[in-house]
Amino acid sequence: MWITHRKDNSKYPELAKIIDNNSDTIPEVNTVEEIDAFINSVTAYMNDQGYDLSGRKIVWVNNDRMYLSGNDYQMLDKEYWESSPYASVYKYSHDVFPAKAGLGSNGCIDCHAYGSNMFFRQVVKYPFGDDGNPVMEPQYKKLGMSGFIMGMSAFREQIIKSFAYPAILFLLLTILISVVCTWNRKEKFFPVNTNYLYILYGLLAAGVALVFLKPDVNSYVLPDRLTLDASHFIITVIALVAGAYTWIRMKKENLSGSLLCKLQAFFLILAIISGILMMIKFDLIYQIVRVAYSVFDISVVISVLISIIYFITNQFSILKTEAQK
Numbered sequence: 001m002w003i004t005h006r007k008d009n010s011k012y013p014e015l016a017k018i019i020d021n022n023s024d025t026i027p028e029v030n031t032v033e034e035i036d037a038f039i040n041s042v043t044a045y046m047n048d049q050g051y052d053l054s055g056r057k058i059v060w061v062n063n064d065r066m067y068l069s070g071n072d073y074q075m076l077d078k079e080y081w082e083s084s085p086y087a088s089v090y091k092y093s094h095d096v097f098p099a100k101a102g103l104g105s106n107g108c109i110d111c112h113a114y115g116s117n118m119f120f121r122q123v124v125k126y127p128f129g130d131d132g133n134p135v136m137e138p139q140y141k142k143l144g145m146s147g148f149i150m151g152m153s154a155f156r157e158q159i160i161k162s163f164a165y166p167a168i169l170f171l172l173l174t175i176l177i178s179v180v181c182t183w184n185r186k187e188k189f190f191p192v193n194t195n196y197l198y199i200l201y202g203l204l205a206a207g208v209a210l211v212f213l214k215p216d217v218n219s220y221v222l223p224d225r226l227t228l229d230a231s232h233f234i235i236t237v238i239a240l241v242a243g244a245y246t247w248i249r250m251k252k253e254n255l256s257g258s259l260l261c262k263l264q265a266f267f268l269i270l271a272i273i274s275g276i277l278m279m280i281k282f283d284l285i286y287q288i289v290r291v292a293y294s295v296f297d298i299s300v301v302i303s304v305l306i307s308i309i310y311f312i313t314n315q316f317s318i319l320k321t322e323a324q325k
Contacts, residue, residue, distance in 0.1 A: 004045075014041050015041050017037040028127070029060060030128045030130055031070070033070060039058050039069065080143070083125075114151075119138070156293060156294040160298055168239050175242065181318075240300065243306065247264045260306055271303060274293075278296060
């Protein structure tokens with residue numbers, strides 16, 4: 001049809017109304033006049049080819065819209081991942097690559113991150129809009145997912161958990177230092193004062209920051225993100241046990257009325273409740289469960305920070321008390 005028209009403009013003349021709106025060399029059928037021209041031209045072409053159109057009507061289908069005319073269209077039922085019920089040109093392609101090249105080989109952050117193409121890449125909703133340019137939307141919409149939930153999952157994986165792992169490592173090292181200091185006080189191996197602790201924790205903070213901010217050092221010294229994510233349950237249980245220990249210690253030290261103790265109790269309870277919701281996974285409360293994942297990790301991180309504060313302040317408090325004797 002188009003070849004015939006371009007050879008002879010008198011053939012299917014209405015095709016001349018269909019123009020390139022955005023200078024990409026491809027004419028777009030995106031206005032009332034162009035849709036009518038296209039339907040009329042295809043109808044004329046089919047008649048010229050000898051097709052019997054009695055009882056039939058040529059329509060223009062643009063993804064999930066079926067145009068009977070330029071001013072009259074119907075929405076077509078389709079699966080949420082399809083662009084059109086007749087054909088979906090947006091598909092997942094799993095070519096053969098090494099396992100390390102697969103999504104998830106770097107942990108959850110491969111997909112659940114703000115820059116991830118898996119959920120946040122802009123994909124075509126309609127080939128062209130009123131201005132002739134493609135109408136785009138984030139991929140998570142194509143997959144029928146909530147923007148709020150996807151944003152929260154990206155925040156959890158990219159920010160909260162990326163901070164949680166170094167914080168938990170710092171906590172474990174803080175506990176180790178506390179044990180060593182207690183042992184040293186009993187055995188009197190060498191004298192320790194607050195200046196030594198300032199230097200030690202300064203070096204410790206710098207070392208942890210270096211390990212987690214430098215990918216080459218990180219991969220050499222510590223497990224990769226996939227291993228950490230796979231061990232997430234065990235790691236967070238250790239963090240919560242440490243949090244429960246510090247809360248009990250503060251209660252025994254008559255600090256139950258302190259802000260630190262109250263916050264520790266609150267976030268431990270919040271972590272337990274959200275953790276239970278994560279395991280229940282009832283369809284009735286599915287959206288609440290999705291939020292619970294992020295609430296759990298946030299609660300764990302804050303509990304870890306409180307534990308770190310407790311252990312460090314406790315060490316300095318003991319040294320100051322000894323110095324006053």
